Each structure stands twice: as structure tokens, then as C-alpha cells.
Amino acid sequence: MQFGLTDEQRMMQEMAKDFAEKEILPTLKEDEAEHKFRPEIVKKMAELGFFGCAIPEEYGGNGFGFLESVICAEQIAKVSGSWRLPFNMQNIGPAVTVNKFGTEEQKKRFIPDWVNADSYGFFAITEPNSGSDVAGMGTVAVDCGDHWELTGQKMWISNAHIGDYGLVYAYTDKAKKYKGMTCFIVNLKDNEGIVTAPIETKLGLHCAPTGEISFDHAVIPKDSVLGEVGQGFQVCMFQLNNTRISCSAGALGIAGGAIAAAIDYANERTQFGKKIGSYQLVQGQIADMVAEHEAARLLVYRAAWLKDQGLPNQHQTSMAKLFASEAAVHAASETMKIFGSYGYSTEYPAERFLRDAHSLRVVEGTSNIQKTIVAGISLGDVPNR
Template sequence: MHFELTEEQRLIQDTARRFAAEEIAPTLEQEEARHEFRPDRVARMGALGFFSCALPEELGGSGMGYMESVLMAEQIARISASWRLPFNMQNLGPALTVTKFGTAAQKKKYVPGWVAGTQLGFFAMTESNTGSDVASMKTHAIDKGDHWEVHGSKMWISQAHVGDAGLLYAYTDRSRGNKGMTAFIIEPKNWKGCTARAIETKLGLKCAPTGEFAFDGMKVPKENVLGEPGDGFRICMWQLNQTRIGCAAGALGVAGGALDIAVKYANERTQFGKPISQHQMIQAQIAEMAVEHQAAQMLVYRAAWLKDNGKPNQYETSVAKYAASEAAVHAANECMKIYGSFGFSTEYPAERFYRDAKSLQVVEGTSNIQKIIISGMATGATPNRE
């Protein structure tokens, strides 16, 4: 076993760390207060190669893999969980999925823009009554001969109302169950019959835009079907196993960031004549945070390594996502307690870490869904897949 990062990986990690410190942190609090999303920052991240991982060079890939994506996303999330989201919206979601299942024309048209960060991506699965049970979705598309006509709605879609091109999952033949679901590449800003609006009533992730789609007869060209009609559920499940590692990396970042500021504050804050870091109760809290963070880090890195080596990893990815998400929530909670009253104040970052951490127990499969996946594979009921 080799636990050391390569020199190149350390340089990539440092690039992301410096980007977060120099280009996100200085204005983050003001942007959080305004719920501000900056497309120019996404393009800047793209220019630095943040969205180029696990992709072929002819589509903008850099030769880097999942491990490098995890390392970069982790460093960004140590400063801002909101700004970890573009890794999924650009690279691990749309770009990787179209690269695997798309035609040559689809890849050429869409993937380079997602990689460059100049074309904002998204993937639309969730509906008002469809979350963990993806197969229960109501959105459907009707075959009109030379195009598909989409009706229905999606909600809680990251980058929905700012997105240029992304993935849509809808039924094309409900009689076939989940084998009647189809994946489409859509351009909501360019096509009639699609309305998008922002959702701003969120607990956290204030700088990560979230919205909903309403489809009223949106026409999708036949050439924008991803894979074949009926492949949608299979594609969706494959995609979730890729975006899940991005969430796990984000959780690592949140847990690590909460630990960082908790340690700093504990060393600075004095009570009963000494820094609170010298009191056993505080030491116990910090020890728990540190152990859970390191354990989750090993699990996430292992899942990324399996992906990069083409080995079955669905089990390990779910283990990593579950462990890291729970570690992030616990770390953020302990951080707030260490800060005391200041942890409850919006003037300090502890409360932001707490709010942002909660999303990680929900997105890309809730913690309960991860338990179902993990237990199914642990008991041999379902196989481990790539």
C-alpha cells in the first residue's frame, strides 16, 4: 500500500488550496449574504483544469483522474461547500456521463464547454414527489416523430435556472417500468416550453444556485437522446455513482474546514486561565473530529483509487459518501459547540459549516439510501459494480 500522494497530486492539491484561499475566501461572506453565484469563477476553475478529470484529451481532459478531482474538490470545500458543487455540475455529472454514453457528435458539441466552465451544466432527476425513489418520477416525453415533447417538472436542481446545457431524465414508456426511462441532453435557455426559476429558501449552500424546471411541451431533437430510449435509469444510476464521489470529497472538505477553525479558535480562546484547547472536554471533541475526518479521508481516497483503476467501486463509493457526510455533520456540530455563543453568530464561519454540512446527508443519495446500498452489497443481495 502507498499512502503518499505523487508530486503532481500535491501540486494539484496546492493549486486548489491557493485558489480557495485567494479567490474565494476574501469575498465569500459578502457573496453568501447576497446569495451570489459567479459564472466567471466557474470559468476560472475550468481554465485551471478543475473540471478536466477522467476525460479524454480530445474533449478537454488533462490526463488526471478521480483522485485528482477529489483532492481539488476537498480543498475548495474546506473554504466553501457551495463552490464544491461545480465539480459535479460540470465534470463528474454531465461531462463524464455524456463521454461514456454519448455519440461522437454529442461529445464534441457539449463536453468541452462543461470542461472549460464556459457552459454551465446540471442534471435533472428530482421532482416534488421523487427523491430517493428515482423510478417514481412523473416527467415524461412523447415521441413526435422528429422530436420528443417533454411535460412535467423537476425541482431542487443545482444550476437549473443558470444552466446552459445538462441532462434530463424522463419516462418515454412507463409501461416498461424503469426500463422505460430515457436520458436527454437539453438546452433550457434555447428551447421553448421550458421555464426555470430559482429556489432561494435554502438552509445552506447560499452561493450554489438551486432551481426548478417546468416543462410544457419542450421539444427535444431526436439526436439529443443520450444512449438509447429506455437506457435512462441505467445511465442515471451510473452517473450517481460518479457524482457521489464528488459529494464525498465535499464532505471531507467541510469536515476538515470545521476542524481547522475549531482548533484555531480553541487555541485562541481563553477560559479559566488557559486556552480552551487545554481543557479535556474540548480535547475530546477535537479528537473525535480528527479521527472521523482521517477515517473518512482514507475511505474517499480508496473509492477514487478504485475508480481510476477500473475496479468495481459502487460499494466503496457509498461507504465513503456515507462516512464522510456523517463525519462532516458531526464535525460542524462540534465546531459550533466549541465556538459557544459565537458559533451561533453569522459573523463567524462555524454556523455556515453547520448549515452547509446538512446538505451532504441528502444529495446524490441520502444517508439512508447509502445504508441500503451498502447493506445490499455486504449481504450479497446485489453485486458491486463500476
């Protein structure tokens, strides 16, 4: 059993850490305040190979796997949770999913542009009245012979109003329930039947574009289907099981950033003539945070390793997502308390870590959904895939 990283993995880890500190951190406070998305950051991330993990080299991949993506995403999220999102939008979401289910033509056409950040990716599942209940979505696609017509609305979609090509899930046969769902590769640009709009009222992740997409009899090409007609639910579950590992990496990063800030502050701040880190209650807070963080990292890295080995991992991935996201919220909350009144100020990172951490309890399946998956597999009701 090996717990150390390879030389190449350590190199990628250090490269991601260096990038986050030099390219993201210097303007982060200003960018957060202005809810500013900077395209040049995504392009630079692509140039460093961050989006080529788990993708074959013939489609722009770099020979690395899910574990390397987790390692890099963790370091980025340690500085900013917002900038972990491109790992899902450009790589682990659309690109990996198209590589699994796409035709050769689809792979060659779409994957390299996502990996190189020549186009912005997205995936649209959530709707105003369906979130955790994926099968409850209302968006429909009608076969019109030489094209499809897409009608419905998607909400809380990352990259919605800046996205180019991405995955949209819709019903092609509502009567078949989840077996009547289909996944489409959709171009959001230059289509009069598609309207996008930003959502700017978010609690956190202020530098990550989020929006809604409305489809009104939007005409999309016949060859837009990813996989088979009626295979969309299977495609969606495959995708979510992968994007959850990236969310878990984001949780590791946010928790790690919060813990580092808490330790620095506990060593600097003095009260009653002593640094606050010398008080046992503060030490207890830090000990709990550090222990949970280390446990979360083992869960997340193991799940990513299983993916790279092609072994069943849904059980481990959902455990990692559940534990890491809850640990991140706890670490961020404790960090805010250690900072005291300063933790409530936007002048310090504690409040941002807390705001960003809470998103990870919700996205890619809430903590309750992860508990349902973990329990179902543990009880033997469903297999571990």
C-alpha cells in the same frame, strides 16, 4: 499500499488550496449574505483544469482522474461548500456521463464546453414527488416522430436557472417502469416549453444556484437521447455513483475547514484562566473529529482510486458518501459547540460549515439510501459494480 500523493497530485492540491484562499475567501462573507453566484470563479476554475479530470484529452480533459478531482474539490470545499458544486455540474456529472454513453458527435459537441465552462451544466433527476425513489419520477417524453416532447417538473436542481446544456431523465414508456426511463441532453435556453426559476430559501450552499425546471410539451431534438431509449435508469445510476464521490470530497472539505477553525479557536479562546483547548472535554471533541475525518479521507480516496482503476466501486463509493457526510455534520456541529455563542453568529464560519454540511446527507442519495446500497452489496443481494 501507497498512502502518499504524487508530486503532480500535491501540486494540484496546493493550487486548489491557493485558489480557494485567494479567489473565494476574500468575498465569501458578502457573497453568502447576498446569495451571490460569481461566474468568473467557475471560469477561473476551468482555466486551472479543475473540470478536466476523468475526461479524455481529445474532449478537453487533462489526463488526471477521479482522485485528482477529489483532491481539488476537497480543498475548495474547505473554504466554501458552495463552490464544490461546479465540479459535479461541469465535470463529474454531465461530462463524465456523456463520455461514457454519448455518441462521438455528442462528446465533441458538449464535453469541451462543460470542461471549459463555456456552458453551464446540470442534471435533473429530483421532482416534487420523487427524490430517493428515482423510478417514481413523473416527467415523460413522447416520441413525436421528428422530435420529442418533454413534460414534467424537476426540483432542487443545481444550476437550474443558469444552466445551458445538461441531462434530464424522463419516462419514454411508463409501463416498463425503470426499464422505460430515458436520459436526454437538453438545452434549457430559448425553448418556450421550458421555464426555470431559482429556489432561494435554502438552509445552506448560498452561493450555489439551485432551482426548478418546468417542461410543458417542450420540443427537443430527436438526437437528444443519451445512450439508448430505455437505458436512462442505468445511465442515472452510473452518474450518481460518480457524483457521490464528489459529494464525499465536499464532505471532507467542509469537515476539514470546520476542524481547522475549531483547533484555531481552542488555542486562542481562554476560560477560567486557560485556553479552552487544554480542557479534556474539548480535547475529546477535537480527537473524535480528527479521527473521523482521517477515516473518511481514506474511504473517499480509496473509492476514487478504484474508479480510476476501472474496478468495481459502488460499495466503496456509498460507504465513503455515507461516512464522510455524517462525519462532516458531526465535525461542524462540534465546531459550533466549541465556538460557544460565537458559533451561532454569522460573523464566524462555524454556522456556515454546519448549514452546508447537512446538504451532503441528502444530495445524490440520502444517508439512508447509502445504507441500503452498502447493506445490499454486503449481504450479497446485488453485485458490487
